[in-house]
Amino acid sequence: MFTILVANPKGGAGKSTLSTNIAGMLASTKQRVVIMDLDKQQSATNWLSRRPGMLPKIMSWNEQTDMEELRTFAPQWMVIDTHARLRRADRTYLLSRANCVLVPVNPSVFDIEATAKFLIKLHADPNVQSGKVAIGMVGSRTDSRTRMAQELNNFFKRSGLPVVMFVPDSVVYPQCARDGVSIYDLPASRTENQIEAWLPLVNWIREQLNRSRTAGVPETAVDVAVQPGVVQIA
Numbered sequence: 001m002f003t004i005l006v007a008n009p010k011g012g013a014g015k016s017t018l019s020t021n022i023a024g025m026l027a028s029t030k031q032r033v034v035i036m037d038l039d040k041q042q043s044a045t046n047w048l049s050r051r052p053g054m055l056p057k058i059m060s061w062n063e064q065t066d067m068e069e070l071r072t073f074a075p076q077w078m079v080i081d082t083h084a085r086l087r088r089a090d091r092t093y094l095l096s097r098a099n100c101v102l103v104p105v106n107p108s109v110f111d112i113e114a115t116a117k118f119l120i121k122l123h124a125d126p127n128v129q130s131g132k133v134a135i136g137m138v139g140s141r142t143d144s145r146t147r148m149a150q151e152l153n154n155f156f157k158r159s160g161l162p163v164v165m166f167v168p169d170s171v172v173y174p175q176c177a178r179d180g181v182s183i184y185d186l187p188a189s190r191t192e193n194q195i196e197a198w199l200p201l202v203n204w205i206r207e208q209l210n211r212s213r214t215a216g217v218p219e220t221a222v223d224v225a226v227q228p229g230v231v232q233i234a
Contacts, residue, residue, distance in 0.1 A: 001034075002209055005098035005133075007091075010114040011084040014104040014140030016043035017173050019081035020100075024182020025202065026077050027056035027150040034059040034075040043177070044081040051159035071228060073188030088121075095127045100208040101203075102164065104208075105155075107148040112155045134208050138201070143169045154201045165201040170194065 006019045019035060026033045035058060037044040041042045048060045059073050080094060101122065105115045113142050142149050156163045172194055176182055183191045
């Protein structure tokens with residue numbers, strides 16, 4: 001499995017929105033996707049429980065998951081939606097399993113300050129230092145016309161990390177969360193602008209997949225991948 005870790009120490013940063021829409025995007029291209037939900041609120045799990053049965057299947061991986069069913073499903077992708085208080089040992093373990101990390105950030109001074117400290121910890125990890133795990137930044141609920149959006153952009157520039165995308169501030173995302181769908185499951189007439197905004201992220205994920213394959217980085221098998229019980233949920 002190619003594993004995408006979505007992480008940020010700040011609650012409400014948009015981790016679940018990012019995780020569920022990435023999963024929906026991959027599933028819409030006939031990829032087999034599993035979401036590991038480590039968030040105490042279980043937002044991604046609840047989203048999956050509301051997902052209409054006629055849409056492409058996305059499996060949930062938690063302590064109640066039937067491992068035989070998961071192996072039969074043979075997921076090609078795993079999206080890990082983390083909680084805010086990720087312990088150091090858990091962060092290290094997850095980074096050892098991930099192929100890339102996406103860090104969503106809200107345009108607020110509190111979120112920027114918390115994320116700056118988190119990035120220092122990420123950079124100190126051997127898997128990041130070696131280049132095995134790539135980091136991409138995502139602006140959450142961003143209105144480019146605001147001053148805070150400009151401050152967020154300045155923060156991204158100072159980080160020296162690639163800015164994968166800016167998630168527009170749109171009512172479509174709360175509606176998707178409510179209905180158990182992603183923007184890729186909705187009619188094109190409703191999501192044309194949103195799909196365009198996600199293209200840079202889609203291309204970045206494709207680049208990381210190609211990079212991992214070129215570098216010969218082994219993809220995690222179901223039998224030895226991250227086990228939900230190993231990571232403590234704060």
